[in-house]
Amino acid sequence: MLQSTLCYLERGDAYLMLHRVKKEHDANRDKWIGIGGKFEDKESPEDCLLRECREETGLTLTDYRYRGLVTFVNTEWPTEYMHLFTATDWTGEPHVCDEGDLAWIKKAELLTLPMWEGDKIFLRLLDSDEPFFSLKLCYAGDRLESAVLNGKQVEL
Numbered sequence: 001m002l003q004s005t006l007c008y009l010e011r012g013d014a015y016l017m018l019h020r021v022k023k024e025h026d027a028n029r030d031k032w033i034g035i036g037g038k039f040e041d042k043e044s045p046e047d048c049l050l051r052e053c054r055e056e057t058g059l060t061l062t063d064y065r066y067r068g069l070v071t072f073v074n075t076e077w078p079t080e081y082m083h084l085f086t087a088t089d090w091t092g093e094p095h096v097c098d099e100g101d102l103a104w105i106k107k108a109e110l111l112t113l114p115m116w117e118g119d120k121i122f123l124r125l126l127d128s129d130e131p132f133f134s135l136k137l138c139y140a141g142d143r144l145e146s147a148v149l150n151g152k153q154v155e156l
Contacts, residue, residue, distance in 0.1 A: 008087070
């Protein structure tokens with residue numbers, strides 16, 4: 001079982017997004033995602049969030065919010081618990097990311113980008129400022145087969 005973080009840095013009506021195009025063997029290849037990555041030993045969700053953000057962007061988060069827990073189940077890899085955050089303030093200057101291209105994308109345009117179908121569900125939850133949530137996303141390869149939000153089936 002894997003543990004990871006994902007964060008959407010928010011600036012006005014846009015999120016900082018990562019277009020995963022630089023690693024050849026990447027489960028997220030060619031998709032747009034937030035900033036984050038896998039836990040290292042002894043890290044809390046916040047520790048992982050702060051480290052991954054510094055590594056991928058060069059920014060140090062100073063105001064962030066833990067928004068939800070997303071459980072990914074896929075026939076092709078181990079179950080993953082992803083700790084989802086948003087951030088509204090940071091220090092530093094962004095740098096080039098070795099995992100993909102960083103870009104500020106308007107929230108109104110996000111759902112038109114290549115991304116995991118389940119990401120669209122939690123992006124809508126973030127946009128509507130839902131309270132802390134638990135979302136289970138079940139995939140067969142790249143295809144979303146089911147989604148369960150706070151114990152209730154979501155219509156796909």
